[in-house]
Amino acid sequence: MTSTKMPSIVHTGAEIRQLIHSAQLSGKRVGVVPTMGALHAGHLSLIDAAREQCDLVVATIFVNPTQFAPGEDFERYPRNLEADAAKLASCGCDIVFAPAVDEMYPQGYGTSIDVGAVSRPLEGERRPTHFAGVATVVLKLFQLVPANRAYFGHKDYQQTLVVRQMVRDLNVPIDIVVCPTVRETDGLAMSSRNAYLSPDERKRATALHDSMQLAAQLASTGERSVAKLTAAMEQHLNEVGGFVLDYIAFVRQDTVELVDEVTGPTVILIAAHLGQTRLIDNLVIG
């Protein structure tokens, strides 16, 4: 590692805003990749996309307490700023904005953003305060880092809909770019939470993707019934074992509208507990 390649690490809103402002005044296009750290190849693919499309690339690292409910994994969520900075350096990220919690939520903080219907079902039903926390922190980050483009991963499908809804409804002048899910060679979607899995759980975890692939195959050979596709997925997960299923849902692409039949572009959404770890994944079919 050379010092010239390491990104600048900025901790205050005043400083990051000044840096972005200066860059934009000199005509630079700025891309931002909001993350909670614990970076993996999925995050780095977002940096790569930003690097390709923008002149200055900013990653934000902030484990946002307001998107975790009590009893979720806020406390144990992996944090390692130095390792993250080294990974970001390796793919040409220019600046890391890593605010402290009390920089983002000082005493007296009281505001929350509700994006409405798109945040209600699925993850919103299981994690009722989650998307308000996401929408609010993303809006805050977009005010502090007023980039031209922001990059999110498709793995958090409903989150991408929530962010798009918030940006559109609140007239935030930023383009949202959604990049494909990055997977391990055996198909498991990259996730910081994969680090929680035991070796045995790690092996079983591929069944999430495998079950969606199975549904995709059945759909491609003519099975339109979501009930039957879901049953096939559940059977596969039961055979592998170890899962407590939260939901399997088929929704019309770019929405959270449930469909009964696969008659066009459709997203399979799956959420399940494997031991102490909650995993989500999705796949576009049809």
Add this chain to the structure above:
Amino acid sequence: MTSTKMPSIVHTGAEIRQLIHSAQLSGKRVGVVPTMGALHAGHLSLIDAAREQCDLVVATIFVNPTQFAPGEDFERYPRNLEADAAKLASCGCDIVFAPAVDEMYPQGYGTSIDVGAVSRPLEGERRPTHFAGVATVVLKLFQLVPANRAYFGHKDYQQTLVVRQMVRDLNVPIDIVVCPTVRETDGLAMSSRNAYLSPDERKRATALHDSMQLAAQLASTGERSVAKLTAAMEQHLNEVGGFVLDYIAFVRQDTVELVDEVTGPTVILIAAHLGQTRLIDNLVIG
């Protein structure tokens, strides 16, 4: 009226943002005055303040449906863009942003901003959806008109606290300037809703300010008890007659915390119905 003095009237977000962006790129400081139109001398004093402190002055005119509850006066709220534009021209406003409702709230709109505790009591208790509507539309206007400073009147005291809370909590890069309430010569606070008053009601309406002045006098001569000051105000209002009181409240300045005694800077808040018209006013004492 000459055409050179009339402000440009802009109806779309894309156009206003482009104008602001160009102005700021050329080093101009931009001031914005958000209004619902039906402009009076109070609004024009905000334009004057912006004119003094900024290089480009934008007024927004938008009767925001989401801050009215069903049964309130959204439908009959006075609208007269031409007269408003002429008034704005007379005090040197450069641009009027007057979006249509479906420009601000297109189909599929779903987002709302809740600023928490400061929005709950007083007006928030009587108008439970009001401040979410205010906070949301003001945030939207600040994204569309990313001015350096925004000007609000002290008459809507709790609104100024709500806007400050929203801007602070969401890291919106704009300075909020609160200007003094402008009054008619008999003391009645300027309000677009004064137009609803019958001649008889208009005469009685001065009792709101008179009663606060009475409390201010009693406080200045040693009466600290809010209960006694409130009783004196109520007695005065009863003597004048015609009012249905919503509330009289004494709060610590810059907060909505009720106080029992006037021991420092305190704001008297009053809200009352006079016939079909709901009026609010406030006065800083102590």
